[in-house]
Amino acid sequence: MTTENGKPEELPVTAQEDAAPAGDPNLEDPGLDEAAEEEENDGRMTLMQHLLELRKRVVRCFIGIGVGFLICYPFAEQMFRILMDPMTKALTKVTEHKSVLPQDFFEKFQQAVTQGLQGTDFPYMDQLPTFFDSLQQSMVKVVMHQGQFIYTYPPEAFFAHVKVGLVAGFFLMSPFLFYQIWGFVAPGLYSHERRWIVPVAMISAIFFVAGGLFGYFVVFPFGYEFFASYASDMISFTPKLSEYLGFSLRLLIAFGLVFELPIFIFFLARIGLVTHKGLRRNQKYAIxxxxxxxxxxxxxxxxxxxxxxxxLVILYEVGVWVAFVFGKRKKKDAEDQEAPEVATEDAAEEKTEKQESA
Structure with a gap:
């Protein structure tokens, strides 16, 4: 079309775009750009939104711990006895080794006294075992309370049960707590990576509980027996309730957190921040x-x-293998794999051109 002056009429921009061939690869669809931009910005949050999200996650964690405490507190007495059991066994074992008289002395003495009183009118025959048990404990070279703890502050025993209930609730609700932690990290991940949140949260909880069990069944028996063995003629070991309980609960939580190292390395490897080669190279610093x-x-x-x-060193080694198996592959590795295919295609094209020229 031409105007009255004979000049070609300029189409509007939208018309030119509509007139463009549908199969032109040089033109981009605005709708696709908007969708890609929305997908890219889907996980972006402002600083205020991050703070609000953090507050929401923290509140949920406190609520979860409170629910776990309400569930576990009715069983606090049983869990308290279980937690005291490693030290009780350690004290008993050390006491037996530090006895003034041989172990069978009291057994034979009890048998002799019981036989001597047979046929007499002694009315307390059924209480003789209790008497000899007390006598054996009183003849210990190192004076210590077998399996007993002392407390000097009146509400100390009550707060001990409260602490046990809180820590037990923390372990019980650990899947929910780790889900909240990974949920806070989720906005910074890609959409396909967010599908790992629930499995990673469950695995994190399993590793956390496994760390606590390792501390209770492996570390506590050896550690407490080692500490109690330092008691001597001049040193009496009578553990204080609050100090022992705080020591034990800190160790349980510490071992639970230490066992999270492979999960932490898995997360860093998936987002490409660490590689198995870098972890192996820095192993001496990790130790x-x-x-x-x-x-x-x-x-x-x-x-x-x-x-x-x-x-912790063993778990670091496990994390190295986790990074090797699940680590994010770098672009350079992908290009190195594509390089032979590109070289083959170039060689084929060069051969075809030579045949045509001949």
Missing amino acids: LIAFVLAAVLTPPDPFTQSLMAGP
Whole structure:
């Protein structure tokens, strides 16, 4: 079309776009751009939104711990006895080894007295075992209460049961708590990576509980027996309730957190922040950090520190293999795999051109 002056009429921009061929690859669909931009910005949040999300997750965590406490507190007495059991056994074992008289002395003495009183009118024959048990405990070279703890503050025993209920509720609700933690991280992940949130939260809870069980069944028996063995003629070991309970609960939570190391490395490897080669290269620094971290999380003694640092080094090695298997592949590796195919295609085209020219 032309105007009255003979010049070609210019179509509007929209008309030119409508007139463009539908199969032109150089033109981009605005609708696709908007969809891609929405998908890219889907996980972006402002600082205020991050703070609000953090507050929401923290409130949910406190509510979850409260629910776990209400569920576990009715069983606090049973869990309290279970938690005291490692130290009770350690005290009993050390006491038996430090007895003034042989172990069978009291058994034979009880049998002799019982036989001597047979046929007499002694009215307390059924209480003789209790008497000899008390006599055996009183003849211990190191004076200590077998399986007993002391407390000096009146409500101390009550708060001990409350602490046990809180920690038990924390372990019970750990899947929900870890889901809230990973849910807070989710906005920074891609959509296909967010599908891992629930499985990773469950695995994190399993590793956390496994760490606590490792501390209770492996570390506690050896550790408490080692500490109780330092009692002597001049040193009497009578554990205080609040100090022992705080020590034990801190160790349980510390071992639970330490067992999260493979999950943490898995997350960093999936987003490409660490690789198995880098982890292997920095292994000596990781061992040093393991002992430093164990010194911070455990009491200042080399025995307990080694009991935590050892599993931490092993878990780091497990994390290296996790990064090797599940780590994000770099673009360079993909290009290296595509390079032989591109070279083959170039060689085929060059051969075809030579045949045509011939």
